Amino acid sequence: MKRLAIYHLETLLWIARLGTFRAAAERLNTTQPAISARVKEMEDQLGVALFRREGRGMVLTAKGRDLVKDFEPLWAGFERALFKASDFAGATGVVRIGAGEIAAASCLPGFVAQVEQDLPGVTLELELDLTARMLQQLLGGTSDIVFLAGPVASPGIRTAAIGSVRLVWVASRATAQAGGFANPLPVWSIPSHSPLHGVMRESLAQHGIAPPTIATCNNVRTLVEIVLAGRGAAVLPETMIRAELASGALVEVLPRPKRQVRFEAAIRSTESDPLILELFRRASALRIDP
Incomplete structure (x- = not known):
C-alpha cells in the first residue's frame, strides 16, 4: 500500500480542477512550493510522473489523468459522508461567489447571513461583476457559484431560477x-x-x-x-x-x-464538491425581490 495521505490526493484534485499549482495553493490556503512538494511526494510513492512541463506550465500525464478520474468520485463520496454525518456543521473552506448588483442588493444578503449562521467554518469571497465575466470566471474555475442575469444556456453550467425583476x-x-x-x-x-x-x-x-x-x-x-x-x-x-x-x-x-430579466444561480455542470453542491441547493431556494 502506497503511503499517501488524504491531503496529497486532495491537492491533486484541486490542481486538476483549477489548472495550476498556484490556484490550487490559493484554494487550499497554502503556498505553491508546498503544492510542488506534495506532488513530488506522490510521484515518489507511486513511482510514476503525474505531471509534465509544457512551456511555463505543468499538465497532467496520462497516469495523472487516470488517477484523477478514478479518485474524484471516491473523494466526493468521502466528503459527502463526513458532511452528512455532521449536517455540514463542520464544513470548512473558502467559497468564491460572483453576483450582479441586482442580486447583491436583494437576495444575496440573506444568503450570506444564512451561510454565516449555519456554516461558521466556511468563508465566502464575494465579487460583483457583469454576467458575461462571471460566466467566464465560473467556467474557468475562479468562481464556485454565481448569480447571473439570464437565462443563460451553456453545456458547462447547471442553473436554478431564482426569480425575475421588473x-x-x-x-x-x-x-x-x-x-x-x-x-x-x-x-x-x-x-x-x-x-x-x-x-x-x-x-x-x-x-x-x-x-x-x-x-x-x-x-x-x-x-x-x-x-x-x-x-x-x-x-x-x-x-x-x-x-x-x-x-x-x-x-x-x-x-x-x-x-423581465430573469436571475439564476449557477455552478459548473461537473461540480462534485459536496460543500459547493450544498450551497447551490441553498441558493436554488432563494427568491429575488421582484
Whole structure:
C-alpha cells in the first residue's frame, strides 16, 4: 500500500480542477512550493510522473489523468459522508461567489447571513461583476457559484431560477417635465453583453425611438445617479429605484417593458464538491425581490 495521505490526493484534485499549482495553493490556503512538494511526494510513492512541463506550465500525464478520474468520485463520496454525518456543521473552506448588483442588493444578503449562521467554518469571497465575466470566471474555475442575469444556456453550467425583476423606463422629474422622449433624449445603459441592454434596445425599437446617443456604464447605481442628474433616460430594475420613484425624483417616461430579466444561480455542470453542491441547493431556494 502506497503511503499517501488524504491531503496529497486532495491537492491533486484541486490542481486538476483549477489548472495550476498556484490556484490550487490559493484554494487550499497554502503556498505553491508546498503544492510542488506534495506532488513530488506522490510521484515518489507511486513511482510514476503525474505531471509534465509544457512551456511555463505543468499538465497532467496520462497516469495523472487516470488517477484523477478514478479518485474524484471516491473523494466526493468521502466528503459527502463526513458532511452528512455532521449536517455540514463542520464544513470548512473558502467559497468564491460572483453576483450582479441586482442580486447583491436583494437576495444575496440573506444568503450570506444564512451561510454565516449555519456554516461558521466556511468563508465566502464575494465579487460583483457583469454576467458575461462571471460566466467566464465560473467556467474557468475562479468562481464556485454565481448569480447571473439570464437565462443563460451553456453545456458547462447547471442553473436554478431564482426569480425575475421588473424593469422601468425612467428619467429625472425635470427631464420628464421637459417632455421626456418627445425631445431628443440620450439613453444610458449597462453594456451590450448585459440582458438589460437587450431589453433596452427591444423597447426602443417597439416605440420607434432612435435616441441621439446610447452611452454605457457597468454600474447600475452609477446609472441611477446619472439619470437623477438629468443626463438622459434609462431602463432600470424597479427593485433598485423604488425610493426614487416613490419620492418623485425619478419618473417613468415610457411604458414598462413586457420582458423581465430573469436571475439564476449557477455552478459548473461537473461540480462534485459536496460543500459547493450544498450551497447551490441553498441558493436554488432563494427568491429575488421582484
